[in-house]
Amino acid sequence: MTTPTIHPVVLCGGSGTRLWPLSRKTLPKQFAPLIGDKSLLQLTLERLGSLNRNVTCIASEDHRFLVREAVEKAGATGRQILEPVARNTAAAIAAAALLAGRDDLLLFAPADHHIPDTALFAQTVRGGIEAALAGQIVTFGVSPTFASTAYGYIEAGALSADGRSRAVVRFVEKPAADVAESLILHGGYCWNAGIFLARASVLIAALRAHAPDILEACERATAAASSDGSFDRLDREAFEACRSDSIDYAVLEKHRDIAVVKFDGNWSDVGSWNAVAALHPADDAGNRLSGKASTLGARNTFIHAPHRPVVALGTDNLIIVDTPDAVLVASADCAQQVGEVVRMLTRNGHAEATQHRRVVRPWGAYDRLDFGDRFQVKRLTVLPGAKLSLQMHHHRAEHWIVVQGTAKATCDGQVSLVRENESIYLPLGAIHRLENPGKTMLEVIEVQTGGYLGEDDIVRFDDTYGRCAAIRTRSEPEAVPGMAAAGPEAIPSAKAAQSIGIT
Numbered sequence: 001m002t003t004p005t006i007h008p009v010v011l012c013g014g015s016g017t018r019l020w021p022l023s024r025k026t027l028p029k030q031f032a033p034l035i036g037d038k039s040l041l042q043l044t045l046e047r048l049g050s051l052n053r054n055v056t057c058i059a060s061e062d063h064r065f066l067v068r069e070a071v072e073k074a075g076a077t078g079r080q081i082l083e084p085v086a087r088n089t090a091a092a093i094a095a096a097a098l099l100a101g102r103d104d105l106l107l108f109a110p111a112d113h114h115i116p117d118t119a120l121f122a123q124t125v126r127g128g129i130e131a132a133l134a135g136q137i138v139t140f141g142v143s144p145t146f147a148s149t150a151y152g153y154i155e156a157g158a159l160s161a162d163g164r165s166r167a168v169v170r171f172v173e174k175p176a177a178d179v180a181e182s183l184i185l186h187g188g189y190c191w192n193a194g195i196f197l198a199r200a201s202v203l204i205a206a207l208r209a210h211a212p213d214i215l216e217a218c219e220r221a222t223a224a225a226s227s228d229g230s231f232d233r234l235d236r237e238a239f240e241a242c243r244s245d246s247i248d249y250a251v252l253e254k255h256r257d258i259a260v261v262k263f264d265g266n267w268s269d270v271g272s273w274n275a276v277a278a279l280h281p282a283d284d285a286g287n288r289l290s291g292k293a294s295t296l297g298a299r300n301t302f303i304h305a306p307h308r309p310v311v312a313l314g315t316d317n318l319i320i321v322d323t324p325d326a327v328l329v330a331s332a333d334c335a336q337q338v339g340e341v342v343r344m345l346t347r348n349g350h351a352e353a354t355q356h357r358r359v360v361r362p363w364g365a366y367d368r369l370d371f372g373d374r375f376q377v378k379r380l381t382v383l384p385g386a387k388l389s390l391q392m393h394h395h396r397a398e399h400w401i402v403v404q405g406t407a408k409a410t411c412d413g414q415v416s417l418v419r420e421n422e423s424i425y426l427p428l429g430a431i432h433r434l435e436n437p438g439k440t441m442l443e444v445i446e447v448q449t450g451g452y453l454g455e456d457d458i459v460r461f462d463d464t465y466g467r468c469a470a471i472r473t474r475s476e477p478e479a480v481p482g483m484a485a486a487g488p489e490a491i492p493s494a495k496a497a498q499s500i501g502i503t
Contacts, residue, residue, distance in 0.1 A: 004129055006197070007104045008048040009096045012041060012059035012067055012111040013086055017339040018272050021326035022304065025354035029270065030111040031066045033306075035279060040270060041067070041111040045074035048109065050122040054078045056100075057111075058092045064231055065362040065465075084236040089194075090250035091242045094207050094218035095234055099225070102201040105132055109195045110269070114279060117265040124263045127164040128197045131259040137206065137252065138165060138197040138259045141190030142267045147180035150271060150336070152192040152248070156260050165259040171252060190262050192248070194269075203251075211250040217242035228466055272335040273319045273328075277302035287312075293320075300332065324367075325357040362465045363388055364436075366446075376453045380434070382407075382442040387435035389463035396450030396457060398426040400434065405442035408435040431461065 016029030023029035030041045041057075048055055058081040059067045067080050081095055093108055100106055107125060115121050128138035141154045153172040160166065171192065175183065183189040207215040217238055224235035252258060268275050280288040286300040291310075293303030298312040304321045312320060319335060321328040330338065345353035358367040363386035370377040382388070382405075390410070400409065401423040409416055409424050410433040417437075418424050426432045428450060436442035 003126070004105050004133065006051045006107050006125065006129070007100060008052055008055045008107045008109060009093075009100075010041070010044055010048070010055055010057045010109055010111050011089060011092055012057050012063065013083070013089070013092060014110075014112060016112065017342040018336065019270070019276065020338050020342045021321060021323045021328055021352065024352075024356055026062075026359065027066070027356050028063070028112075031063065031070065034270065034276065035114065038073075039070055040114060041070040042074045044109060044111050044113065045070060045076045047115060047118045047121060048107070049074065049076055050118050051107065051125060056081065056096060058083065058096050060086065061233070066360055068230065069360070078230075080231050082231050082233045083239060084234060085240050086244070087239060087242045088244045089247040090207070090211060090214050090245045091218055091239070093203065093247050094211075094215050095222055095239075097200040097203040097207075098218055098222040099232060100200040102199070102204075104200045105129070105197065106200055106203065107195070107197045112270055113193070113195075114268045114270050115263075115265065120265040121263065124261055124265075125197060128259065128261045130162050131160060131165045131261075132197045132199060132202075135202055136165075136198070136257050136259045137202060137255060138261060139168065139252070140193050140195040140197075141260045141262050142193050143262055143264050144184055144189065144191050147177065147184045148191065149174060149177055149180050151269070153180075153183050153189045154192050154260050155189050156262070157188075160259065165261045168258040168260050171248065190260065191267075193263065193267060194248075196252075206251050206255050210254045211243075211245065214243055214245065214250060273302065273304075273321065273330070273338065274332055274335040276304070277319065277332075302332070323356070326352045362386070364441075369445075371453070374449060374451065374453075376448040378446045378448070380442075380444040380446050382434065382436040382444070384436055384439050384441065387464060388433055389458075389465075390431065390433045390461040392429055392431045392459045392461075393450075393457050394429070394459070395452035396448045397428045397430075398432075398449075399447040400424050400426065401445040401447070403443045403445055405436060405438050405440055407442055407444060408437045409433070410435075 012030060014028055014030065015025055016023035019029045022032050031039050033039055035043060045055055053076050055076045055078040057067050057071065061082045061084050064080060064082055081099060083092065097106060124140060132138045139154060152174055155169040155172065156166040157169040158167050172183065204215065220238035221234040224238060226233045270276060277288045280290055282288050285298065287295045287298055288302045290304045291306040292308060293305040293310050295301060295312045297314045299316045301312045301315045301318045303310050303312055307322065307324055310320060310322045312318065317332045319330045319332050342353050358365055364381045364383045367379045368376065369379055400407065400418065402418050402420050404420060407418040409418050411424065411426055412430050434444065
């Protein structure tokens with residue numbers, strides 16, 4: 001008998017505020033290089049590749065290029081479903097099920113979990129196939145190792161006929177400490193990992209029974225979806241109208257026909273810096289170190305220092321996380337409260353609460369090195385064959401100095417090659433573009449000067465990545481005078497094309 005094909009779907013949402021300052025709104029934890037030089041999303045895609053390398057990802061429109069980069073690094077293929085706004089897991093799962101074939105066997109997995117035993121994971125998932133084919137929603141529970149108050153629990157009941165799954169008796173929300181202790185002592189409970197397997201048709205029927213409003217909104221959003229390369233963009237108006245709810249609250253806790261298969265391997269949702277620390281080996285004093293970290297007379301201290309030397313002297317029970325523009329020093333007992341730090345910084349107007357100094361773009365990335373009242377210095381890294389949008393600025397001039405590779409620079413219609421140690425000046429108002437025509441990375445130091453240096457001072461005329469139309473739809477619902485309806489291919493006058501966005 002041929003084993004049915006499993007179609008993995010990775011849920012890439014979530015802000016991961018408890019892992020600040022590494023995880024931020026512009027680069028949530030699932031995209032950050034957290035374990036070695038790999039992100040949790042890349043590791044998830046590699047793990048799912050043992051079941052099927054063709055993976056669907058559902059993510060925010062803002063993170064589309066981060067997702068595509070992780071897919072490429074993992075050697076995976078597949079579509080990326082883009083959400084115009086966040087509406088929690090019920091809507092994301094509904095959209096993915098509606099865009100799949102009705103008989104497809106869908107495996108939903110969060111992007112931010114760490115499961116090192118790939119073979120055991122694949123074996124466990126296959127153990128749920130028979131129940132899923134029989135019309136059940138199959139969840140995967142994790143054997144608990146301690147009385148956690150951070151996870152939900154699943155009570156397992158009678159064993160199935162094939163001996164691989166058990167009926168779900170009930171779901172228990174994140175319990176108080178005494179309740180968690182009693183559940184562990186009971187022995188019939190497992191942690192809810194948020195991973196489940198079901199036919200698309202079964203999920204759609206369950207949504208229709210328990211959350212018809214969510215399903216109807218997603219039906220409208222998928223019916224009016226548009227495709228762009230590997231991206232499927234859900235209709236904004238329809239998806240915005242959808243209620244935000246988790247799949248657990250909206251469906252699973254109300255549905256009757258649910259089975260659970262227990263996973264006995266190591267698992268972490270990497271939900272706090274203590275969880276990250278546990279992924280690193282401890283020395284004799286209980287210290288766990290990453291990157292350029294070192295200790296002297298310290299105990300039970302975790303240091304994340306990928307960029308520069310960080311030394312803990314005589315510390316105990318501390319978490320130290322270093323990034324280029326922000327540092328966290330916290331008691332390990334307060335690891336679950338880091339989200340409150342992010343909210344405090346946001347209230348106080350600190351951009352570092354949500355934004356990194358280094359910003360990933362579809363053409364590469366930029367790193368803000370220095371800035372003052374009338375200047376800003378960035379390091380641009382442009383991927384081979386990539387190019388920035390054709391653009392102009394109203395309030396700043398720019399100098400490009402090439403430090404690696406060869407740049408193809410366009411300035412007011414004139415095209416020139418700028419090699420290492422050469423530079424080009426782009427006057428205020430000049431229509432310009434930077435390209436990397438080579439096969440190696442291009443690095444450019446960009447010096448901006450002017451009275452206003454904000455990222456919203458940009459007019460796009462043409463963009464390889466379709467951001468002219470996408471940004472105008474998000475920020476300017478009314479048609480721009482002089483802009484043809486054809487989208488980014490049309491090149492209007494500079495005055496008429498004021499489409500706000502980021503380079």
